[in-house]
Structures are given as structure tokens and as C-alpha cells.
Amino acid sequence: MPTTPIPDDLRAMLSKPNPAVIATLNSSGQPITVATWYLLDGDRILVNMDNTRKRVEHMRNDGRVALTVLDDDWSTHVSVIGHVAEWKDDEALADIDRISTHYTGHRYPNRTDPRVSAWIEIDRWHGWGKAKQG
């Protein structure tokens, strides 16, 4: 797998509001996957979660994650391996609003439940289909 920095065409693909699946590890090291919104934020990938999610606890315990992003034609996909480099309480819901607007054009509807942001640093990536690289 090539290491970062990610080339421009991959950056363009990751910049779209594409479906994505993230894998985290539970406390016994079992992989867990779930569909997720994400946002390419500089060279890192921002994800945002309800603070009560078990996944937050898992990611705080072990920050190693993987993410696969599917393009419109899902034979094109990009996978990254990375780790959580930064956590921040999303107190004003500014991060989830950025992400929600990116995907839906609207602010995030739930204004009451506390949320948290995690920035994933990309350690390695690999592309298939039109996103094939390296």
C-alpha cells in the first residue's frame, strides 16, 4: 500500500459525499464495521459520533481504524488504514453540521445529544477501479 500524501485524484474522490464504512476494534480486538459519514479535512478524515456510542469507547481504547469509501460506481473504492490522532467534543455541533451539510445540504437535525469528533490520520491507502493507484 502506498503511504501518504494522497494524490489529487484520490483527494477528489474522498472529497465527495460518498458512502463509507469504518472498522474499529472492540475491547477484545474483534473488528466492528458500520456505515459512516466522513469528511476529508485537510489530510485527515473527520468522523463524528454520538458521545454515548460504544464505538467511541472502542476508538478511545484502541485508535486503529480502517475506512473504505465507495464511489457512485462502487467498483471504484478507496481504503485507508489509519489511527485517531485527535479527539474533540463537538460542543457547538459545528463539526457534525459541516458533515451533515456536505451529505444532505442541511444542518444536523438533532441539536440535543452530545457529539464528539475524531480526526483520523491516514497511514496507508489503496485504491481500486478508477481510483487504482500505486
Place this chain on the structure above:
Amino acid sequence: MPTTPIPDDLRAMLSKPNPAVIATLNSSGQPITVATWYLLDGDRILVNMDNTRKRVEHMRNDGRVALTVLDDDWSTHVSVIGHVAEWKDDEALADIDRISTHYTGHRYPNRTDPRVSAWIEIDRWHGWGKAKQG
């Protein structure tokens, strides 16, 4: 997460040629994700790989996997946690042909590279959106 057996509406969703992402563990326990074809085969999930893929080695070393399947409207998705219960060399390419026909309507085009099948036993599953359960 509910345990198996999976209910009929989830079975119906998993029976479609939907996009999916599988997470496996590398030798250091880091999760790795990749888009994959799959086939619901009885109560298990069949995946099939080029025998030379690093992923095969990873899954033979540690059979714990996770899989997220996205529906047409990808706000509907199902995630399963499971483990590889059976391996079989796909000598006549019968398994990849079943899977390829399911997704494309055609036999798998590459008739030369050896492939292997893995059947994943579902330990737990969870649905969101129209597939929300439990």
C-alpha cells in the same frame, strides 16, 4: 446487537447483490477494510478471494471478521460480526461463478488464478434505516 437467526427482512436485504465492505485483522491486529462481493449462503456469508491475497493469510491467522452491507439507499445498512467457519479451495471456480453471476449475470472472467472460498458464520448483527431491528 441481536444474535442469529437473522429475520426474514434482513435475509431479503442480504440476498440482494448489494455493495459490502469486509474488515479483517492483519498480523498485528490492525483492522483492514475492503469492498467485497458476498453471497448469503444458507445462514452463512460466502466470500471468495484470489488465493494470493494478503487478506487470505490474515483471515487464516485470525478468522474474526465484520461485514457491512449497504442497500440501494445507503442510509439502510446491515452490519454483521462473525468468524470464518470453513475454508475451501474453489477448484472449479464454482463459488466465484455463483457470486459473479449474482452480481453481474455472468461467470467470473478470470479462469486461471486460483481462488479460495470462506464461509462466515454470523455471531451478531445490527441493522439501521429500513433494516433496523432489535
